[in-house]
Amino acid sequence: MTLTAPTATAAPAAPPVDERLTPAGPIVKLLRRPEIGALVAALAIFAFFSLTTEVFLSPAGVSTWLYSASLFGIMAVAVAMLMIGGEFDLSAGAMTGTTGLIVGVMTTQWGLNVWIAMLIALAVALTVGASNAIIVMKTGLPSFIVTLATFFILQGVNLAVTKLITGSVVIQGMGTVPMFDQVKVFFGSSFTLFGMSLKIAVIWWILAIIVATWVLIRTRAGNWIFAVGGQLQSSRQVGIPVMKVKIGLFMTTAGAGWLVGMLMLFDVSTVQATTGIGQEFIYIICAVVGGCLLTGGYGSAIGAALGALIYGMTLQGIVFAQWDNNWLKAFLGGMLLLAVLVNLYVRKRAGVRS
Amino acid sequence: MTLTAPTATAAPAAPPVDERLTPAGPIVKLLRRPEIGALVAALAIFAFFSLTTEVFLSPAGVSTWLYSASLFGIMAVAVAMLMIGGEFDLSAGAMTGTTGLIVGVMTTQWGLNVWIAMLIALAVALTVGASNAIIVMKTGLPSFIVTLATFFILQGVNLAVTKLITGSVVIQGMGTVPMFDQVKVFFGSSFTLFGMSLKIAVIWWILAIIVATWVLIRTRAGNWIFAVGGQLQSSRQVGIPVMKVKIGLFMTTAGAGWLVGMLMLFDVSTVQATTGIGQEFIYIICAVVGGCLLTGGYGSAIGAALGALIYGMTLQGIVFAQWDNNWLKAFLGGMLLLAVLVNLYVRKRAGVRS
């Protein structure tokens, strides 16, 4: 892959060595990438569960935690871009529910064509994303608060409208909608690789990582995302279209919410009014564990993906290890703390400021 | 009250008027206080529900929303101080459950004296608060992440340990514990004022506001809180004991968690393993609606209290107005957005940077 760090593509012509600089080999340069800490933490957790449980490395086991990680991962990658751009989106989780519910209601209740319903859901998601961005930029309010309000509103609307239209809080009968199977090929199917039956969500996840990394490291838009997140005022002064960048980022996150909403809907062929609520923090956790700064301007898509991998492995690994489920949250908290500490330690050793 | 703004206590000797300064009367100075926006929003919501529902202004009605606001308000005041000091505490909500559960388990299962159990719970809370602070300061990790981990851990421990000891997820039989009624006088009783039966929590709330405001505006500690939140590096350079200030702040928040835990326990005389989960954001919302900056260094305790008042009035007002309850969250989201926008508008008009 050519999508490595910008530091790794340094000028091949040997530059004159500077006596003020302790020489840094390619390994040290690699160690300075934001995602290195997450990589070490991920390897540690992988090793841990591989050794302590039998199932973790079995084909069925791998496919479970990869699927779990992929759903968090797609969102985490989008949320990481947004965080690099200096914003939060707490409505991202509820958005996966909203889009699923829109498609569910429109197809099962009103008999709309699935593809059209999906387009409508996408349009709604993008509109909400753009309006988040516009409110944030026009008012100067922190996105944390604006999207928290959006989150509440979506949560209420999801529940009330679903109940109003279907009389229940669950969409049933998706499986019998015409063309359901056609869509399922793209969003809900499985394929076999090395004897493992993998969900198609994993492909979408890998695609998201590649595109996001490419955009962040190798395009103008990526440069601008880092800039608006690092110093909004300066970005404005050098003429970066700050508004457009932020709108793009919020729309990307909302779009990712739609994608995950579809992946979940066409996997289990049902969606509930509560879908996605409480997930928004998991995405942020994944991004931070993956090396993104909460304050913006620093991070990577690969890191966020690794954060999601850590989360997915831990979540399913705890099941494989058959630990008492009452302790689940405590284990997760401990793992989170451990992961960020490992991350910090590795990065400090590599000479990266945190 | 002498606890008004520092700007309001300006030197009485008439200073020479500066031609470069548009004169600012006491009203404009008042309008520049951080909490003014919240005050206007609170008045608007008060007026709205007073006019649209009959019960809102009735003695029984007032006592309901005041009580509701006071529980959120005590925590919001503590969280606001912490936010002014530049940190978050996402474990604050779960802490109200942890302390309640500790007292519940120790008295109902082990027959410990209530007062001693309460002291132990307080000690645990303060220890957790201090350890939050120490981890944040020693590692340099954002408190958002550290306390999120603490939150998860508390949540898991609350559930697992309660279940382990009591065999159930709810504490039963608190009411029959010896000296329960004695403690209830301080934490769970009511008193009558102007024909309204008010909960004692309201008194605690007012006390918290007074103490917090005094500390913030009129003491060295308060000055240091603003400083460490505004510019950590500079604070260190001028010799402020940054570590002590942060430890103090986290312990204050944890202590407030204990207080609210006790107020809830001795009011309803039961506590569940899930108590307090998800409440942490409400406290932050109240603080922000009340004019605190998420980035630290700016805000006020009175503002946070007003934020809690807005939240309490809205929560109960919606019930009084008998709006369809499924929309609850959507209403709350709308109100939140409205409150921060009013806040912003008022402060802009008064010439305060946001």
Added chain:
Amino acid sequence: GCSGTGQESTTDTTTSTDAATGTIAVVTHSTPGDNFWDVVKSGAEQAGADLGMNVTYQGDGDPVKQSQLIDAAIATDPDGLIVSMANPDGVRSAVEKAVAAGIPVITINAGLDQSAEFGAETHVGQSEFIAGQGAGEQLADAGASNVICVIHEAGNVSLEERCAGAADTLGTVTNLQVDVANIADAKNTISSMLLSDPSIDGVLTLNPGIAVAAAQANTEAGGTALLATFDVSADVTALIEDGSILFAVDQQPYSQGYLPVVFLTLQLRNGDVVGGGQPVYSGPGFVTKDNAAQVAEFAVKGTR
């Protein structure tokens, strides 16, 4: 131990039993800390301990996550699987996968209608809707007509079903949303509701903690409404005895956890298929003034 004691004691008994041993996985749609499901869990674990089986318990209210948990359980190749199907569509493929893998499946609580269709051997317990209908009937008999149903977790499928069941027999029921994480404030909200509409003459709560709060709210607001609740605790039985609460619906969750483990163990060790394709009802029982004292004893232990 005599009550749900978690992993250690389970493994202890496993090693001390001479009979064939095995693993049974329970995957429900519960959220952590939910009172009802906690008792189901206790029942299943106790059965495991009694029978020398290794019982694992997991739960998640989101169908995607519940499916993932079932998949993870299938990956560990258990000797039996117990699933609750609040959202049958959502777990269908996972359950069918288990059946295809030759793992005997028993469904519990919700999903009676789909149980056989998906290939489960039997169903234990009955749906929340039926329990709700029962509660509605009893309230109507006691003379309540304008009832509120207090939902302590917004959008929770089981809770919505209970209220829908009650509405089915009572005509209409108004749902009131409160937060179980803040019982003191839930009490406030119930008071507010009673204040704002004096014609309310019945309150149905779905959690024992909320029931205690509702009893207090009722007293504060004048105390004319009839109270009923789902699930019992020692506090609830005490309130039933003194008349503050009319009755508690007891779906006997303990047996919803205990019985399927017994059935699957019998099948594993003896080839028995209990139920013969018919469901096994676990309730609902009603705890009233008459039998509250007996139930209280068990409620304290967390098995009712």
Added chain:
Amino acid sequence: MSHTTSSASPTSSAPPILEVRDIGKSYGAIRALHTVSASVGVGEVLCVLGDNGAGKSTFIKILAGAHAHTEGELLSYGQSLTFTSPRHALDLGIATVYQDLAVVPLMPVWRNFFLGSEITTGFGPFRFLDVKGMRDITKAELGKMGIDLRDVDQPIGTLSGGERQSVAIARAVYFGAKVVILDEPTAALGVKQSGVVLKYIAQARDRGLGVVFITHNPHHAYPVGDRFLLLKRGTSIGSFVKSEISIEEMTGLMAGGAELASLAHELQRR
């Protein structure tokens, strides 16, 4: 102090590139600037001098489009306008080096250098950044200013204040514009670097650019300036062309400047 006004344009009679008439700006209740007039034409250097807090930064923020003015008129080539954003000013060929430099601390030096004007290769949706090209140009351009960086991949936040200043100036010069505005570019610079900046200013002027040069050092201003605008407490205390004023007079006008020489004795005494 009375206004000494001069209206004779020293070099050309075409409308100046930028002109302000009785311009002013208030921050809420604080009036930072009022009734200031000045202009800069092709191949001209306008020096703005003044004590701390005189309003110099405020003045250039108006010219750069960072703040909208609240009084008076701003003209470009004789046309009245109000800038809506820095982009607007940039598009009209007005490049600015701010006192706070407009850099993103966490980003590498070369990314900062090209920020907002990145070089891309490839075409269509596959256009991507020419990383090597930008890195090399950055290294070369900084070298020309006498700044020899260890590593252009270093986050710019880790450079010394003066190094950062040099990067910002090199950037403005490299992306040559019609008017370059420099807010105290020499304040944080060493003797050598200051000389280089003055040379740059002269070069830019000779290439026909207009330059607005803010400083409080008359010794830096006098050698390169064509017109001088003196500010004090937010208002103009005089506007001169070079022929009208000597460096001594100018220093004298900037209250207390003349005292510096006599100060030397005072400092020596023990």
Added chain:
Amino acid sequence: MSHTTSSASPTSSAPPILEVRDIGKSYGAIRALHTVSASVGVGEVLCVLGDNGAGKSTFIKILAGAHAHTEGELLSYGQSLTFTSPRHALDLGIATVYQDLAVVPLMPVWRNFFLGSEITTGFGPFRFLDVKGMRDITKAELGKMGIDLRDVDQPIGTLSGGERQSVAIARAVYFGAKVVILDEPTAALGVKQSGVVLKYIAQARDRGLGVVFITHNPHHAYPVGDRFLLLKRGTSIGSFVKSEISIEEMTGLMAGGAELASLAHELQRR
């Protein structure tokens, strides 16, 4: 360039208040400073000169306790030590005015002035801030420096760069210490304010304080300095007492300084 070392202390033979021997500091892979020696005694002014990025700020951050040194030795009154925090240095009587000023932008001027050394009245648990007292002192002290603020309740972030600098200096002087360290205090200042700062330095020296004065302006350094430490690219290129060197030599040593005069011609040419 060879080291010109002078060991004769100009004023006293007691151990100097602060002394460093072969001190050095690396930021990760970046070696910002190495093998630098210097000392400052009672009633002495040590001037540190150097180009941008020479390591001046790094040097004083070590003296001020903001960064621990990674090489060499730091001595106070002849005793070797390593500062653990700025508070540690402050407690030993070392007050510092940082280049980035160490102020909290959102706080009012007077609160910044007294930050960390607040005046309180009342007793026991009822001690509270003497708001009026602090406000008045702030106004008065700034007035002495020639800074006439509109309102000491203004957040310090809204002051101009130079005004902020003056507040920081006034603060260090007011809380008088044994050693005052000033990092480029005159860089952002106008002519008048610079003169005032130099006067302050002389006053502090005459009161028996040690002063470490960082600058890159030889014209500011020479009149007040007793010893001069010249840094370049992180290392010392010479250490002199005043009698050993003239201002011209010093400017010459600071590479390119001498060129400034000849530059004037170059700038004039069209």
